[in-house]
Amino acid sequence: MKDYKEYNYYRELIESHIMDFIPEIEPNSKTLYDSISYSLKNGGKRLRPAMLLAACELSGGDVNQAIPYACAIEYIHTYSLIHDDLPSMDDDDIRRGAPTNHVVFGEAVAVLAGDGLLTSAFEAMNKDMLIYFDNPELLKRRIRASYEISKGAGCKGMVAGQIADIEAENKSASKELIDYIHLNKTAMLMVAAVKAGAYLGGADRALVSNLEAYGENIGMAFQIADDIQDAAADGHARSNSSGSDSERGIPTYPKLYGMDESRKRFTALIDNARRIIAPYYDNAEFFIEMADMVVESAN
Ligand code: GRG
Numbered sequence: 001m002k003d004y005k006e007y008n009y010y011r012e013l014i015e016s017h018i019m020d021f022i023p024e025i026e027p028n029s030k031t032l033y034d035s036i037s038y039s040l041k042n043g044g045k046r047l048r049p050a051m052l053l054a055a056c057e058l059s060g061g062d063v064n065q066a067i068p069y070a071c072a073i074e075y076i077h078t079y080s081l082i083h084d085d086l087p088s089m090d091d092d093d094i095r096r097g098a099p100t101n102h103v104v105f106g107e108a109v110a111v112l113a114g115d116g117l118l119t120s121a122f123e124a125m126n127k128d129m130l131i132y133f134d135n136p137e138l139l140k141r142r143i144r145a146s147y148e149i150s151k152g153a154g155c156k157g158m159v160a161g162q163i164a165d166i167e168a169e170n171k172s173a174s175k176e177l178i179d180y181i182h183l184n185k186t187a188m189l190m191v192a193a194v195k196a197g198a199y200l201g202g203a204d205r206a207l208v209s210n211l212e213a214y215g216e217n218i219g220m221a222f223q224i225a226d227d228i229q230d231a232a233a234d235g236h237a238r239s240n241s242s243g244s245d246s247e248r249g250i251p252t253y254p255k256l257y258g259m260d261e262s263r264k265r266f267t268a269l270i271d272n273a274r275r276i277i278a279p280y281y282d283n284a285e286f287f288i289e290m291a292d293m294v295v296e297s298a299n
Pocket residue numbers: 043044045046047079080081083084096158159162185186222223226
């Protein structure tokens with residue numbers, strides 16, 4: 001992998017704060033803490049919080065003040081992976097090369113770890129807002145950021161995508177439906193990350209809407225890259241026990257469009273993302289790196 005300078009900077013910043021907003025250990029709830037900590041420290045790429053911090057900085061904000069929101073979005077992402085891996089959902093035994101949360105801690109604890117992470121995300125953001133009661137402008141930015149994160153994660157975002165995904169299993173999905181699933185399940189949390197960062201940094205309307213468009217294009221490309229990787233890995237030894245989305249009857253781009261057309265659509269989305277961010281070149285190094293990383297992941 002190339003040396004992604006800005007990405008590495010944001011990633012390291014998040015690593016050093018990732019446990020900051022997880023409530024302290026109490027003997028009676030230690031298992032919950034251990035289970036949350038297991039998944040939070042288990043080598044995620046931290047893409048969404050890095051997007052949030054980079055958007056904040058591009059908008060003129062101070063990344064150190066955006067840490068609670070960056071951690072919140074990673075907590076939400078981590079909960080979604082723990083729940084997605086459960087036997088009642090994707091039933092995966094391995095994530096990031098290690099046993100999934102429910103394999104180590106049992107299903108009930110894994111459900112609660114997800115619940116704890118989701119709740120801690122809002123606790124972290126709300127606690128930060130309390131500091132800004134006397135500064136309506138800075139408080140407004142934080143409320144907007146938190147609202148974007150709630151929307152992207154919720155019933156008109158990631159959770160909506162997940163239910164559509166589950167219901168589409170083993171059915172013939174239309175092209176509209178697969179776009180709905182990909183947009184909501186994967187892209188909306190990335191859109192939320194950049195919009196939240198933009199609001200925190202005080203972006204003007206044009207920058208908010210450009211970052212939103214970037215997030216949507218890169219998020220869709222990210223999910224199609226995942227589909228392409230899945231399709232390429234079919235037939236090879238896989239790193240999880242339950243097989244690829246395609247093997248499990250979940251609609252994917254290569255299944256609906258074929259590999260060549262999927263790659264064309266992927267490239268068009270990446271080109272869009274690069275075109276949207278190009279005018280900010282000097283200040284948008286991370287977003288250029290991220291497009292390169294997504295391309296790398298599809299090859
Ligand atoms: C349970 C409400 C709920 C939603 C689950 C995240 C998700 C929705 C499903 C995961 C299925 C999946 C693998 C989708 C592909 C896109 C995706 C979210 C990949 C994982 O994101 P990365 O690569 O993860 O950023 P890391 O491991 O780096 O944190």
